[in-house]
Amino acid sequence: MASQIAWPEAPRALKASQCSCDACSDTVAAQLESRPLCLDHFLSISVQEIETRSTCLKVKPVDTAAAAGLRSFLADCVQQAETLAGAEDLAAGPYRVRLHDILRRSSHLNRSLRRSPRVPASIPVWLRREDQRHTWEEETWTSTASLHGAGFVCRHSVEVNGRVVLCRRDKGRRVEARVVYSRFDSEGRRHIGVEILGRGDFWDTPELAPPSLATRAE
Numbered sequence: 167m168a169s170q171i172a173w174p175e176a177p178r179a180l181k182a183s184q185c186s187c188d189a190c191s192d193t194v195a196a197q198l199e200s201r202p203l204c205l206d207h208f209l210s211i212s213v214q215e216i217e218t219r220s221t222c223l224k225v226k227p228v229d230t231a232a233a234a235g236l237r238s239f240l241a242d243c244v245q246q247a248e249t250l251a252g253a254e255d256l257a258a259g260p261y262r263v264r265l266h267d268i269l270r271r272s273s274h275l276n277r278s279l280r281r282s283p284r285v286p287a288s289i290p291v292w293l294r295r296e297d298q299r300h301t302w303e304e305e306t307w308t309s310t311a312s313l314h315g316a317g318f319v320c321r322h323s324v325e326v327n328g329r330v331v332l333c334r335r336d337k338g339r340r341v342e343a344r345v346v347y348s349r350f351d352s353e354g355r356r357h358i359g360v361e362i363l364g365r366g367d368f369w370d371t372p373e374l375a376p377p378s379l380a381t382r383a384e
């Protein structure tokens with residue numbers, strides 16, 4: 167039977183050094199937004215978080231506060247991944263590739279954050295579902311718009327990855343779009359975000375256009 171007289175620091179140290187994921191008792195290797203994680207969970211969770219946030223950024227405008235939060239998350243990821251990549255026992259082998267993948271994804275998302283302006287925009291549209299089993303139309307306005315997406319309040323139920331059609335009420339143009347998120351706010355309104363499929367100039371809003379398009383000569 168083990169002695170009850172333990173090394174005084176041992177129980178506390180053990181608790182503090184355990185991964186915060188459910189059912190994982192591996193040793194902490196990194197902290198992501200103050201969450202202690204083992205190496206495997208750091209690798210999988212950071213990639214998953216970067217992917218989720220990249221998808222949201224494609225369609226949902228980020229305001230200054232959200233952009234700052236995203237930058238700080240990415241800085242955290244990069245710092246932890248760089249520290250781990252510099253550790254002697256990880257500098258070679260399969261972990262190195264995955265750590266460099268996190269650095270690459272972080273820098274890509276950082277670039278997208280700078281490149282893709284998102285503005286609050288109130289553009290009148292008809293939002294339509296045109297498949298045979300669910301056909302509906304509603305009059306709405308964008309709450310936010312980016313070059314390749316938009317956010318709306320939507321009264322109809324629509325699943326993620328479902329197709330909708332946007333028709334501009336002011337200009338009569340239409341375009342197909344894919345739903346990338348659908349969630350309710352605290353007042354019970356459904357918000358959906360869509361990614362526009364096809365033409366990139368659907369909104370025709372100069373502040374959304376990348377600078378290269380505005381200045382490109384024929």
Ligand SMILES: [Zn+2]
Nearest residue numbers: 185190204207
């Ligand atoms: Zn873990």
